[in-house]
Amino acid sequence: MEKTLVITPSRCTACKTCELACSFKHVRNGALGLSRIRAFMRGEGKNVILTCFQCDEAACVKVCPVTALTRSESTGAIEVDEGRCIGCGLCSVACPFGHMNHDSAMRIAVKCDLCKGEPACATFCPTRTLEYK
């Protein structure tokens, strides 16, 4: 069984280390990348972490006109092939959870790829809210 990113919101302090770790991990052209994970501060025990669910039957994959979104065999994550993406933004509209991001400078879609099996958000989460197991 492949590993999954397990989120335990009760431990979250909304410190946003995950967002920072994600941005650092996806540095592009010397600039911080867009974070593919969001932490929302809603008060003790009510903080929310949002990131891609890696849906089994993913709408983003379905609508992509150029098959730029495919599921990785090793992690099970849906990855954006940045070379193939034409930046049409259709996946963003199609995702029912609002998890797709769009890098407007690069004109490509951006989403969580579980860091190819070593998610930085989990590695750096100080409270073990995010665990990859």
Next chain:
Amino acid sequence: MRIATVQSLKVAAKKARSERESIKTEVLVCAGTGCLANGSLAVVESLERSICSRKLTAELKLGLKTTGCHGFCEKGPLVVIQPKGIFYKGVKPKDVKEIIEKTLISGEVIERLLYRDPNTKERIEEYTEIPFYSRQLRIALRNIGKIDPGSIDDYIAVGGYAGLATALTEMTPEEVIDSITKSGLRGRGGGGFPAGRKWKTCRNAPAETRYVLCNADEGDPGAFMDRSICEGDPHAVIEGMVIGAWAVGANSGSIYVREEYPLAVKHLQLAIDQAREKGFLGDDILGSGFSYDVHIARGGGAFVCGESSALMKSVAGEVGEPRAKYIHSVIRGLHDQPTVLNNVETWANVPWIINEGAEKFATLGTGKSTGTKAFSLVGKVKNTGLVEVPMGITLREIIFEIGGGIIGDRPFKAVQTGGPSGGCLPEDKLDLPVDFDTLTEAGSMMGSGGMIVMDDRTCMVDTARYFLEFLVDESCGKCIPCREGVHQLHCILEDICAGEGQPGDIEKIESLSDVIVSASLCALGKSAPNPILSTLRYFRNEYEAHINDGKCAAGVCRNLFSFEISEEACVGCGLCIKACPVDSILGEKKEVHRINGKTCTRCGACRNICAVDAIKVV
């Protein structure tokens, strides 16, 4: 009507031959595009009327035939009377009566209609003795001018479709390919790729479907060999294609014809219909079980469609943009299937090779260029027209013996071969043997066979500019070096011809040309700088005179010269005054004329007409 077996083909051929033999005197009128333009149709009509009204057909056993191009287009309309081979040129409808009375009935020759050798001034009766014809050896053009292109029986009578019968019944496809390989036949369309090798690769490529195509797009300006073959002997092309299809295992194909050649389209379509009716196209050809059919694809008017991948796209109904041929079209061609594409002249050679044997073909010509090659000899040469000569003959022989030298015996300057992708060769290259490799080495190329002769009144910078203008217009525009680069080369040359050349322009041309040659996508771009590079190689001084001295000695680039009438030479005949379209020449009869330099447009009409060469470039 269908000829279902080889045996019945033999019977049909015998019948057609005996019908031909029953004709005692045959009048052949050329109805090629050149002669038609000179009014040969009126001559035919007049002949028809006169002969029928006098019932001469039966009395004299007379035959009247309109044929394809005899080649000697400049002298048209041409009439040949067989079996004597009497050759009349420039025949007008009003001459018909005399031809019938004197030649056909009384057997006399009409002196004034005979060809007069411009050098010896002698009149020549039989066409085989005219130097223009006597030096030629006709294989691809073997039947043109001898048969009626609209009659398949005529073609069968001269041995037509016998080669196909031999191939289908006595040879395996491999044997046909071997024969073509042994003959050394190379593609006549420009590239000179060995046909046998091409066919073999195609046959060996794994596929369900294969295609055999004919390129009759003949885009090179100044070339019309293929047009003449399609018009004058269309069945030879079709027969060659069926043999090729049998060899490679193709069941369908197309002939891609230029839309500027309406007569060729008409004759090819007629020939295809006849061949289908007789069963030389379609299913179970000559009872062999083999099927092949061909249809005409009319070109849309794009030079780039002479390039194989562009042609195939065009045949498939798309815009003719070439693709990179890292996988050759012999393996992935039309509809991504293995495809053999040869041009008209190549196909026309094929039945001859099967009939006469590969060895006979291979002994003609030079080592790596066997057989013959048809050229259209045009430009500033006395005898313009279509010639076919064995490979290896020198340029000098073609231009000065067959062509009779330069018009007005002016000095020869250059000969341009290979069309827009070729180059211009100067006088000291005239003794080079004409074959694929020698011409390429000299900086030109064989191309499809246009041979344009230039005299001292042709400006080489302008010639290069002309070819670039052509290529700017004809580039498909897909890749940057060809689209933008050739345009920039053209801009530089326009400036030079307009008198605005700058020092350093030549070097700029050279470095840009290098990049265009190495970086362009297809052969059009890769060879686009050839006209400029070859003229720079042999006529660099003309470029320098244009840029540094502001002079065009040939009298072509209008900002760089003016006309003057030489006082010593002018006889005051007034011809130039009449010829001048802008009334810029003044003078009384028998007095020296004068050109008004302010209103003169330097069109050169006066210089062309002056009989005493009094108009000088200064």
Next chain:
Amino acid sequence: MTNNKTINLEIDGRFFQADEGMTILEVARREGIEIPTLCQHDALEPVGACRLCLVEITHPNWKGWKGLVTSCLYPIEEGLQVTTNNPEIHTARKTLLDLLLARCPEATYIQKCAAEYGITATSFKKREEETTCILCGLCVRVCAAKGCNAIGATGRGITKGIAVPFRQPPPDCIGCASCAHICPTDTIKYTDTEDLRKIWGHKFKMVKCVSCGRPVMPEKQLEFEAAKAGLDAKYLTTCPQCSQDQTLATVQSSFQSKTVPGGSLEVAR
């Protein structure tokens, strides 16, 4: 490619293995070797129009023959030796950018590319009708990939351009603006207002987000995309921001200490 035959080749003196059917550019990119391109896009058919990706190839069996080929199109073969940069290639790329700059002196992207080769002003004659279109053809190809084929090339040679058929608003255009998004020189313009998207002479009515009312995409595109993906159009009528807000609200209201494991939620439909 059905058979994944492995090919050995050499790029810039290093040895690599790759699957048969890959192009030189694909292998080089995979190995992190930089080759410039203008008309190439991974999702679209390579055409080899810009020629910037020229590389030199040779082979031990080719008797010393070498030549320039476009790496985006050239399929790798066993024993191939590739050089991705040398003085000749550099000169060719530089000249190509110089030529493009003469065509598009105002295109900032081309200015930037040319500057990398030390060109700040073109050495050629500037085009009379200036343009920023470099004719890379990405717009036409992306339109074809979307399945619309609304725009195409027009003319040929130096007058070639990108145009709408018969100079009228193209009937097959769905207003998705993919052509504009992919254009490297921002030549294709479109404007969005609350209600309308204007592109290629068309005015497309926008579908508004069911929740916030912001424009999402043109109505015509929605119809097209829903049919193509086999989805009910209603799944494409919420803007990404509202989708996120809704998810946030749902998650918040539903949990106390519940975990949301990745890959286990199904899209509700």
Next chain:
Amino acid sequence: MTKTCVDPKKARKILDRYPSGDGTSLIHALQDIQAEFGYVPCEAAELLCEHLSVPISKAFSAATFYKAFSLEPKGDVVIRVCTGTACHIRGAQTLVDELCSILNVAPGKTTKDLKFTLETVNCVGACAMAPVVSLNGEYHGNVQPGTMSKKIRGGK
């Protein structure tokens, strides 16, 4: 774009020669349309594309890529000056210049009164009679400067 009326019956007749849905016939059918109407009217192209299941953009690309097609109606008399190499070195450019100034149009254009269209063509294959000018398909060889203009003026 000039608004024109295209007889749909005439167009339909051309379409019927080609199997529906066969995109490879595009260029042939466009040639027939060009021959029938003297140009490629947008309406006819639309009907054609529907018949062949080809996007209209493809038809437009082809109609502008190939020289055989014209998007505007041509004049009663189409004057084609051959500018092939043989004609060029025997003075075709002078003829083009002359015709341009007489008709007051650029090559490729039609006079305002729709009487003449002036075109240049890259070789009609009648090089032996260079320079060649054709009037509605009828060839005239060995044309000298000044003589053509009289012919045109006579017709005007």
